[in-house]
Amino acid sequence: MKRDIYQQDHHDFRSMVRSFTAKHIAPHVERWDDDGLIDRITWTSAGATGLLGIGVPTEYGGGGNPDFRYRMILMEEFTRVGANSFNAATSVQDDLVIPYLVDLGSDEQKSRWLPSLCDGTAVGALGLTEPSAGSDLRGIRTIATRRGEEWVLNGSKIFITNGFGADLVIVLAKTTDAMSLFLVPTDTPGFRRGSKLDKLGLRGSDTAELFFDDLTLPADSLLGTVGRGFVHVMERLPRERMSIAATATAAAQAAYDRTREHCFVRKAFGQAIGDFQATRFTLAEIATDVDVAVSFLDRTALLLNAGELSAVDAAKAKYWLSELNSRIVDRCLQLHGGYGYMREYQIARDYADARVLPIYGGTNEIMKEIIGRDIAADS
Template structure:
């Protein structure tokens, strides 16, 4: 499929991303998977290469370019070499943590954290999920109570991407538990704060080298200027930023599906059985045809949504549709691609096996796809009732 969404600037950027990956990422992928952790040096190298904080204003050390297509280029190039764990970590940094700070932070907060997040000397995490509250954020139990001019946090979080390496964590806590969704606030928590404790580095099915952790806050005391945004509007702040997060997941899904198809197409015409390339069997050709068509539809869907995001016109419902459908189609494509690899597809030395394991989280990330369907369904019902 010929894509018209990218121009020469994006193509030039793609070349620089490929050079960065060849030098700093590809040689380390197997070791990182084995160790279960990505070197901090890779983050610093990404910052030096201008791959972090692309949308951040230049006064805070960023690229001053909010065009989401540059992020899409990165995701495609990371997926092309199977660097899904590094993509997951940098997506949290660039599509979650940095936008929260850039949109909601004070001048002092942004001056302190954004330059370090952009140059890779600081790694960020977003701590929303708790053991008893995943997609239902209103069920969180972490609290922040005033004590003089300070806030004191108590509670825990789970499944926090970048949790082991994070230097700064944005935490959602209840500041007025009796007020429900209107009683939540966001806080900027440096990880060296007394009372901040990391739990286990969690063992996952996929994204093996991306660090995912439990976090604990034990009488964690922070000053009043640690509040991010408006007190009591933490839940609203999160809801307002979910479309960007879900677009990041959708773009990751398409990038990974594209990579899986390219690996599989090559394999099918290199691998021979019964005297010919397996790609010449009708059953294989039909499967490849189905994958190619699904992929073209997915790319078109994503590209349209990306342009809407750039124009500030992507609705929460549209983002939910993109996240749900594209992550589902990604899993469907990767499953078919693994099948075409036969027994080799089950071997971790082949990238399709790792991609298969990495794919499964995307329908869960950022709100499960069942929640996405509920968001879409409620919108349909609301419009039906108003007509």
């Protein structure tokens, strides 16, 4: 199916990204998974090439173009070479951390952090989830107490992508009877990291538990408005969920492309397994599912660009596309037979990497609750 969402500028950008990916990313993907960490030089190379902070205003070192389609191209090219971990890490940087700063930061905060986040010399993380508060952020226990002109932070966060290597963490904490957001440089005394968490998938993307022990922050570390941290997070969740939806669609396309190629190379009973009717039927079903997913994603991406994407539409995209990706990758692995169960084959890593998409950014059960409440409100 012809895809008409992209224009010539997007095609030119894709060519540049594909060249960069072939040189700086594809050769290192398996090693990153083994090491549980992405080389910092890859971050700076991506920044120098203009792949980070595309939507950040140029006066802060970004590309000045908030068109989400450029982010989609990056996801498509990264997943095409199996760089799912690098995609996850840069998605946190570009679709979570940077938008918080662009939207809520003071001129001083933007000037301090955005240039280094855009050039890759700083890595950012978003600290929301806690051991006792996952999808239910109202249950967080991390506390920020005002002490004169300073804030004192105590608590912990868990499952924080980029947490082990981050230079900056945006932290959600309780302040009196509400919540607020804070910019926490990781070289601040009182900041402590746990070990890298041992995950099922996305193993090259470092994930950690973070601790704040009487961590003292200046007053200007507050991000946005005091007491409105929860609201600030809710307002930005549609962007995060669209990032997950776009990743899921790109990963499904990549898995299908890899599997289609495998089916016409791998032989059994004297012919390519793609020449068996059962295999062709399965490929036909997957190809159709991918086309439907792409159409759905493209429509919601244009709504996001226009500032018209609702929280409900974002929840629908995140829920449906992440679930579809899981089903597609499962079927693709089956078509690889025993080879699909070997981690040396990318499809095995795709399978493990896909499992988290229905979980993070709000579980899909929460997505259904959001959608269901909207249905009930209109009834």
